[in-house]
Amino acid sequence: MTNQQSNSANPNLNLAFRRKQNAEEMKHQVITFAMMIFFTVIAFVMVAMDSISSWFTIPVILLLAAIQVIFQLYYFMHMKHKGHETIALFIYSGLTVGLITVLVFLTIVWL
Amino acid sequence: MSTYAKKQGFGATLWDFMTTVDHKKIAILYLISGGLFFILGGLEAVFIRIQLAIPDNNFMSAGIFNEMITMHGTTMIFLAAMPILLGIMNAVMPLQIGARDVAFPFLNSLGFWLFFFGGVVLNLSWFLGGAPDAGWTSYASLAIHSEGHGVDFYVLGLQISGFGTLIAGINFLVTIINMRTPGMTYMRMPMFTWTTFVVSALILFAFPPLTVGLFLLLFDRMFGANFFDVAAGGNTIIWEHLFWIFGHPEVYILILPAFGIFSEIFSTFSRKRLFGYSSMVFATVLIGFLGFMVWAHHMFTVGLGPIANAIFAIATMAIAVPTGIKIFNWIFTMWGGSVTFTVPMLYAVSFIPSFTMGGVTGIMLGAAPADYQYHDSYFVVAHFHYVIVGGVVLGILAGVTYYWPKMFGTMLNETLGKFTFWLFLIGFHLTFFVQHFLGLMGMPRRVFTYLPGQGWETSNLISSIGAIFMSVGIIILLINIVITSVKNVRVGNDPWGDGRTLEWAIPSPPPFYNFKQLPLVRGLDAYWIEKMEGKKEMTPAEPLDDIHMPNGSIIPICITIGLFIAAFGALYNMDNKTWSVPVIIIGLLITFGSMLVRSLKDDHGFHIHKEELMDDKDKEVKA
Incomplete structure (x- = not known):
């Protein structure tokens, strides 16, 4: 399913290209991972701060949760491939x- | 090497069918058991019509009548129509996409046995203190107060057979997505495969709400929960929603395979490509989607409010559009074609007006304000029998006749088939046409008798006479099956002469590995394309090689029997029987023990070696 695989038995074929792709993939994953942690921090901070109304907090947290699900599906579970x-x-x-x-x-x- | 030509003893054949994972044999199992339940449901229908034939009749009591109508509906939908259609799908779909079996042969067998034992649980209720009597919809407000164990049998029986159907649906989805032969793109799949695909998706999404609803009802009845008990703070409407979120897609689960069967029959016997193939695919998918957005039209009179009623009424009207596209495409397929009126074609042609009449009354019922007049009257009964008998049952009879040679290698007698057709068609219209007017004259559905002098006598009598016609038609079909099986005249690959799709390119019945070499598909109606170029068979897409086949297994039956036993423990638990909890535990131990054995014991299947597959012709080519 992941179309990044080579169909040749030669392990050196397109090695440079595949390395570059893997590096790119890794970069995406690190960025999304950092953002997901950042979102989680935002969620915790918003709940902790009493000055923000729950009418604002709840929709924002739900929105962040939805974005995290999309990150999870597309970047970590490879749905973008x-x-x-x-x-x-x-x-x-x-x-x-x-x-x-x-x-x-x-x-x-x-x- | 053909195993089916060997003469086997009865015991060996029985064991073979109990352990089989071959989709063609499972199809036969589905057809036989679905057929038995169909006869059972038909008998119940006949008893209902005897009771209603004359006013003030006392052929059966009101209680028995309630059990009859409940079991008639439940049996016909869950245990007759759906399994027979699943049987035809099992027999034909893998052949149409050029696959050697379904994706999960073991699960296929498990799905069948779950359905079968679920049906047995349901029907054992007749002998164990009374059948369910709250209608096939089993509305919670009625069902939680139903005396005795009838409704418990309904809940547990449907739960078990529902698992089976869900498994079958998932299996077909994976098969169609992953196991198409080289060249068989989605837009080259035969129409019946497409409808199987959409129906499987509908099963996947529609059965979980039923499972949830049944579990809630189970807890209300057996463990004193209050999900549906208004007095205790529950909400009885939730059952109606859950049931119809399942129930409306369910009617499309029934009708779409019939559409697929008719599409194949129309193009075969008109000797033409199906008119508007891509619009047919589009319409099928659209019907599947819209099917999930209209369920509340069964509940217009519940009091959902004018906005909800209006939204669901409009969504309901929208379904008429893709259905209309299909009707016109079938008519245009016949237009200018060289039409031969074989028995399947007769069913297909008569299906168009019959089903359209049911569709028109559907639009009438879908108009929310008018529905207040029709609701719970015989008009509704007439409507859904027009779509289900005029659509699904005609489709089943057509499909069984059309695919009989592919499944069994013999042709059903055409003359007897025509007798069945005419008797059934005339009987069907006699029975249900007058019921429209009975409904408009005010006869409510589900009444066990009525008083004379309301103008209902003649119509009810006509209706009952129609039921006799249908019964005679089905009896002739059974005689036809017996005669055909006894005569046992074998037929070739393409007995109808005009087969268009892959299943007609291989022997009838196919060898257990289906295709010696997977065929190469070069377009829609793959076999027809090859025939038009003067070829006798498909071009292979792969060299002759070893074929990997699954082993048969008795474990599916063991898993199912465990659940069957546990169901009886659960049923009698609310009577404070001391033996009930041990019975539940023993049953579940059998089920999960069998699953454990299946998981731990490696079963890699076996290979048919290519030397065994070579016949003389292949060897010459080799040399």
Whole structure:
């Protein structure tokens, strides 16, 4: 599925290119990892500070959480690579079905 | 090396089928057990029609009548229509994409046995103190107060068979995504494979809400929870939502494979490419998506409010668009084609007006204000029987006739088939057409009898006479099957003569490894393309090589029997029986023990060596 693999038995083929790609990949992962930690720190700080209203804190934390999920899926679980289209389709259709259900329950069942 | 030509004793055959992981044999198992449940559900329908044939009838009591209608609906949907369709999918889909089996043969067998024993649990209720009697929808407000164990049988039976269906759905998804033969792109897949794909996705998303709903109901009834008990702070409407979030996609799970079967039949017997193939694919996917956004149209009269009703009414209307696209594409497929009216084609042609009538009444019911008039009347009964019998059952009968030679290697008798067709079609319209008017005249559904002098007598009698026609049609089909099997006249690869897709390029029934060499697909209707170029068979996509096959296994049955035993422990737990908890534990130990054995014992399958696969022709080529 990860299309970065060489289909040649020769380990030296495109070695420079693959090294560069791996370095690039590593850079992305370190950046996203740092940002995820940063987001978590923001979330904790916001909760700790009493001066910020919870009406502001809760949506911001939910937004940060959503971004973290996207980072997780795309950078750490390789969904940004080619060959993940079917997986993405099923994740998003499942999400649509689930969110519609939650929306309906929020609007006409529970409230 | 053909194993099926060997004469086997009955015991050996039985053991073979109990341990098989071959998709073609599992398909036969699905067809036989689904067929048995279909006859059971049909008998229940006949009893219902006998009771309603004349006013003030006392053929059965009100309680038994409630059990009859509940079991008729539940059996027909979960244990007859869906398994038979899963059977046809199992038999045909892997052949259509050029695969040697489904992706998880072991799970395929497990899925079948879970469905089968779930159905057995449900039907054992007749002998163990009464069947479920809260309707096939089993609305919680009624179900939590139902006396006896009927509803518990419903919950546990459906839970077990639901696991099986979910497993089957996931299996088909993985198979279609990963196991297509070289050249078989998504947009070259036959229409039946496409509908199988979309249906499997619907199963994947629709069955979890049912599982959740059934678990909540189980806890309410057996462990004193209060999810649905309004007096204790629960909300009974949640069951209705959960049930219909599952229930509406469920009706598409039933109808889409029928659409797929008819698409194959129309293009085969019109000797034409399916008209508007890509729009058919688009319509199928769109129906699948919209199917999840309309469930509340079953609940218009619950009091969701005008905004919710309006949104769901509009979403419901939207489904008419892709369905209309499909209807016109089928008509255009026949237009200008060289049409032969074989039995499957007769079913397909009669399906168009029958199903469209059900669609039109669906639009009427989907209009929220009008629905207040139709709700819970015989109009609804007429509507859903028009779509399910006029769509799904005609599709099943067509599909079974069409694929019979591919599954069993013999052709069903065409003359007897035509008798079945006409009797069934006439009987179907006799039974259900008048029910529209009964509904409009005010006859409520689910009543066990009615008083004379309301103008309902004649229509009800006509309806019951129609049921006799349908029964005779099905009996003739059974006779046809027996005669065909006894005569046992073997047929070749392509018995209909105009097969277009890969399954017709291999022997009927196919060898257990399906394809000696995976075929190369060069376009839509792969086999037809080769035929038009004067070739007799598919071009191979790979050199002849060893084929890796899975071993059979008895473990799926062991896993299922464990759950079967545990279900009875759970059922009688609320009677404070001392033996119930040990029975649950023993059952679950069998299930999880079998799973453990499966996990720890390595089973690498076996290889068919290429020397065994070579026939004389191949050897000449080699030399």
